[in-house]
Amino acid sequence: MQLLVFIVSYPFLWGISRLPNWALYGLSDVVYVLIYKIIGYRKRVVRRNLTLSFPEKSLEEIKQIERKFYHHFCDIFLEMLKTMSFSQKEMQRRMVFPNKELLDRFYQNKQSFIIMCGHYNSYEWLLSLAAQIPHTSYALYTPITNKYFDRFIHKIRGKFHSYLLSRYKAIEEIRKQQHNQELCAYGLASDQSPSSSPKGYWRTFMGVMVPVFTGAERIAKQFNIPVVFCDIQKIKRGYYEATFVLISEYPAQTAEHQITDTFTELLEEQIRKKPEYYLWTHNRFKHSKQEDLSKKL
Template sequence: MSETVYLHKNKGMQFLIYLLVYPILWLISILPFPVLYLFSDFVYFLVYYVIGYRKKTVRKNIALALPHLSEQERLIIEKKSYHHLCDMFLEMIKTMSISEKEINKRFSYTNLDVYLDLEKKGKSIALMCAHYASYEWVLSMNNHITFKGYGIYKKIANPYFDKLVKNIRAKFKAYLITTKETKTTIEQNAKNGVLGIFGFASDQTPRRSDTMHWDSFLGIETPIHTGAEMLAKRYDMNVIFLKVKKVKRGYYEASFEVLADDVKSIPDYKLSENFMRKVEQQIYEAPEFYLWTHKRWKHKK
């Protein structure tokens, strides 16, 4: 079979999967929130007790990061984290049909003025956040700002679902760009005088390379992402941290903290290390809302 024929058949299969799955996603998205969370409880039972999705990874990560807790305490965090994971996944689907008024009610900002003051400085902004609480609903921020908002993401293999995710974000004036497109987009904006805010979720494991910067994260030596810092320095961007707190089921509260408004004066890697300290603080406060399913400490010196 030629490569062209294979690619054509593969694309046809991807479209078929999209046609089959999309109606299910839409039906889930229009469920009232009380029903959505009842469904989430059922999904949790399947994911945790029946499938056991990445349970070994989650258990190992929590044991590494929180060795001071008893096995029973860590088990409670583990189960709560899966409950939250299922809630967040279904909330992400809910975004397909949620109104601007509803998402603004459920994802609020305590000190939006801190961010808006940073906009007045006339520089593009790098927003750093973690895979914590609801990082999906951060897109609601675009309802309150004047800068053009960009979310940096990993492209979905199925082009139809990839387009769907982009369309959902566009509804809230958020533009998705891949990691490969980030530098070019920032550079073009700088040349054209376009001020933007770029969202970096920089708490996961970077690809292994000889240029990795190592730091302690939750007491474990590990490589950390430095891309946001380096791009901010290259294009003279201000840097802000977004801390998200889960108030109760389906409700989140976010607050801003300026990490740098003169980024070039900060020693290399210091800003990235400061960001990791902020993430650690979030996790220690309520570890059940962190994304434990990824192998955060897979690289060793």
């Protein structure tokens, strides 16, 4: 069954990747109407997330952000598929890294590094950085149940020389690489929603008390790997700029949760400037300690 689903789906995915830009974004506008206005895909989750994050905004202001978000959401999904047909030259035109010299310095110092980012703007295209730096690049991810689609994702994300590490095996692989003194870049989307264990780390995110993912910090401190934040901004439709901000060069010397707190604050700043570019379909506040929102929802 998994193979059948993949065989049926693949021609459509390939066809989308071959569309010229005007047709790709025209299709994105059509998909927007379908998933937002007709189907209402995860609309209740998005509305709740936005209302929790921006309690000071009116319902009409929330809806305005919501509409902009769904337009962007459709764009980045189709842009991910478009990666299949991009040359490296074309990708470098569309995703630029103005201060890549910060990462080059780590290589000169014989250091690996960790990139922390949120699900903001074109986080998928961040993987194209691998073709522009001397480090061997890895992105931590959760494997897909359908093994054929999992291979497909590996192929798309690996086109520009970035490799995927299953989050279930990441620690042992990183330990091996660091023991062998390999110079690696590790990318982690660190705004995931972990389990609500009382022993976990809880703090505010967008004003809401939630459990916070600390995996990147724990890896960084265990192996003393420098950490940077990636600030991805949208220049215009289909064009992005990613700037790196140093969080810690020597994580082993930092206080507990300092790296996680700094990342969270930088991500919040990013979101508040342009909230429509954050991935609000994730149920980020499913374990939140928050009052009833029925009046606004």
